[in-house]
Amino acid sequence: MVSSERLDVLSVARVRAVLTASGFDADPAVVRAGVVTYRLVYRTIDPRGQATTASGLLALPATDDRRLRVVSYTHGTEIARVDAPSTATDLAADGWGQAPALTYAAAGFAAAAPDYLGLGVGPGPHPWMDVPSEVSASLDLLRATRAFLAAQGRTVDPRVLVTGFSQGASAATGLGAALQAGAEASLRLGALAPVSGAYDFRSVELPALLAGRVEQPYGVGYTAYLLVAFNRLHHLYDAPAEVFRDPSVEALFDGEHSGQQFVAGLPASIDALLTPRGAELLRHPRGRFAAALAVADATCSAPPGLRSLPQPLPAPVRLYAGGADTQVPRANSEHCAAALRGHGVDAPIVDLGAGVDHLGSNRAGTAAVVRWFLTPGGPR
Incomplete structure (x- = not known):
């Protein structure tokens, strides 16, 4: 201590x-x-x-x-x-x-x-x-x-x-x-x-997020958080513009934004959040991303x-x-x-x-x- x-x-x-x-x-x-x-x-x-x-x-x-x-x-x-x-x-x-x-x-x-x-x-x-x-x-x-x-x-x-x-x-x-x-x-x-x-993030939660079955703004928030947090650990992309239509979304995850500021900075839907590459990354996780999800889902x-x-x-x-x-x-x-x-x-x-x-x-x-x-x- x-x-x-x-x-x-x-x-x-x-x-x-x-x-x-x-x-x-x-x-x-x-x-x-x-x-x-x-x-x-x-x-x-x-x-x-x-x-x-x-x-x-x-x-x-x-x-x-x-x-x-x-x-x-x-x-x-x-x-x-x-x-x-x-x-x-x-x-x-x-x-x-x-x-x-x-x-x-x-x-x-x-x-x-x-x-x-x-x-x-x-x-x-x-x-x-x-x-x-x-x-x-x-x-x-x-x-x-x-x-x-x-x-x-x-x-x-x-x-x-x-x-x-x-x-x-x-x-x-x-x-x-x-x-x-x-x-x-x-x-x-x-x-x-x-x-x-x-x-079971890969088989249950991710499909629900991508299909819009998770209520907003939580669905958009969880999806963005997953990409930002896992990229910091496992390098999924080089720049936020590769996966987010609005690259400024990544700045919301600095630990300093309030909940209200966070929600105000999110787009309204998954489609408005993700680029085609971002959507593909989540629909078909591969390599380091797939391995990281497997660890999260193993408990x-x-x-x-x-x-x-x-x-x-x-x-x-x-x-x-x-x-x-x-x-x-x-x-x-x-x-x-x-x-x-x-x-x-x-x-x-x-x-x-x-x-x-x-x-x-x-x-x-x-x-x-x-x-x-x-x-x-x-x-x-």
């Missing part, structure tokens, strides 16, 4: 007020403790294995418990670095960025929410949908969390409860795989509960390293999805469940409701997952 900074002390009443204002469940049966939040800055590695730093939010229950169960929550797509969990600190204006972590902490867990690389106060651009760096940033935040709690005279239960939303869902399945495979000897996967993830296809574990069965897994999601098709979850089932892992899909859209699934999913984590005889 590089540094820690206390951000806020919230009473139970204030936690409930923040959650209610953000549309999250503030049920007193779950939200039963005050919360203290911290920003941790810690050492990790970038996508090329070079040393860097990242930041993350640690939310702790304001209790006297000396041993805490840790929930890792990985967040959905953000454009502005200040909207990451540890820097989205204006809870009176918008508690969305911290609401899931506050929920888990108020329920009695230590909630670790990585900002990812290039968001929060971490340097450089954000490598969007780069699962390996999402996993290393998440795992290193768990290590930093353990060190921080040890300095307070507290210990962590080694069985980590892993969840995440949207972009963070595949980050969560990747982290689950790493923990189950023994990436950190002192920690292991206790349960896995991702929400509304694009687990459900190889169950988490069962060979190295002493227990005969994997940790319990549940996939959560909303019934009215127009950003991430349900087929993503169905493909993930089928892939896991092929390896002997039962991963039921929990339907969050017929009218629950993508953003709503973060709210409904957080409420459902925290109750599962608290269930007597459940993953605890």
